[in-house]
Amino acid sequence: MDIEKVNSMDFGEFVDVFGNVIERCPLIAAAVWSQRPFLDLEDLQKHFFAVIDALPQSGQEGILRCHPDLAGRELQQGTLTAESQREQSGAGLTCLGADERLRLAELNAQYRARFGFPFILAARLSDPAAMQRELARRLLCPPAQELRTALGEVKKIGGLRLADLLCADPAKL
Ligand SMILES: NC(=O)NC1=NC(=O)NC1=O
Numbered sequence: 001m002d003i004e005k006v007n008s009m010d011f012g013e014f015v016d017v018f019g020n021v022i023e024r025c026p027l028i029a030a031a032v033w034s035q036r037p038f039l040d041l042e043d044l045q046k047h048f049f050a051v052i053d054a055l056p057q058s059g060q061e062g063i064l065r066c067h068p069d070l071a072g073r074e075l076q077q078g079t080l081t082a083e084s085q086r087e088q089s090g091a092g093l094t095c096l097g098a099d100e101r102l103r104l105a106e107l108n109a110q111y112r113a114r115f116g117f118p119f120i121l122a123a124r125l126s127d128p129a130a131m132q133r134e135l136a137r138r139l140l141c142p143p144a145q146e147l148r149t150a151l152g153e154v155k156k157i158g159g160l161r162l163a164d165l166l167c168a169d170p171a172k173l
Contacts, residue, residue, distance in 0.1 A: 001167065002166070003037075003039070003043075006036075006038060007036050009033075011033050014029060014033040015030050015033065017165060018032070020082075021048060021158045021161045021165070022048065023063075023066055023083070023084060024066040024067075025062075025066050028048060028051050028052065028063075029048075031051045032044070041163065041168050044166075045158070045159055048162070049155050049158075052151060052154065060151055061117055063151070063154060064117035064118065064147075064150050064151070064154065065117050067117075067118050067120050067154070068081075069108050069118050069119070070091075070108065070119065070121065070123060071088065071096055071104045071105070071108075072105065072108060075088050075089075075093060087157070090124055091123035091127060091131070092128050093128060100128060100132075104132060107132065107135040107136060108135070110139060111135060111138070111139050115143055115146055115147075117150065120154060120157075121134055121153050122153050122156035122157045124160055125156065
């Protein structure tokens with residue numbers, strides 16, 4: 001899909017295609033649509049990120065809370081969105097040993113209890129062992145810093161999803 005096609009989309013088509021670039025937050029795509037036309041993929045991505053950055057903290061935390069846990073209940077129950085399912089299974093989270101899964105669940109629970117939102121990391125750029133190390137490390141960070149880190153991961157996930165949708169090479173963003 002090229003940027004001319006994106007710029008020609010009406011509101012409904014745009015939200016249908018880009019509504020899950022930010023996990024379960026179609027409102028972000030709805031807001032981005034009114035900023036068209038976009039110069040290229042990088043410009044489109046910049047507009048997604050600008051909407052996130054302009055939100056009040058409550059809205060930013062709301063975005064984080066829309067994310068499913070890594071290797072959590074939704075992965076077990078098969079209720080993840082198609083994008084999350086692909087990302088989590090691609091990162092090897094569907095074939096964890098019982099103790100690995102339990103350890104991640106414990107750390108995820110501690111993280112959520114401390115920060116009030118789920119631990120978020122771009123699974124496609126990681127693996128189960130690295131995730132566990134990152135979770136344990138970030139668990140100790142100050143809340144304000146962790147909010148920024150988590151939003152950064154949401155942007156990485158969104159950038160990769162956008163690159164997929166426009167069949168672009170994420171490294172060239
Ligand atoms: N809590 C999460 O980080 N979830 C996820 N990261 C991804 O890359 N896909 C997810 O579902």
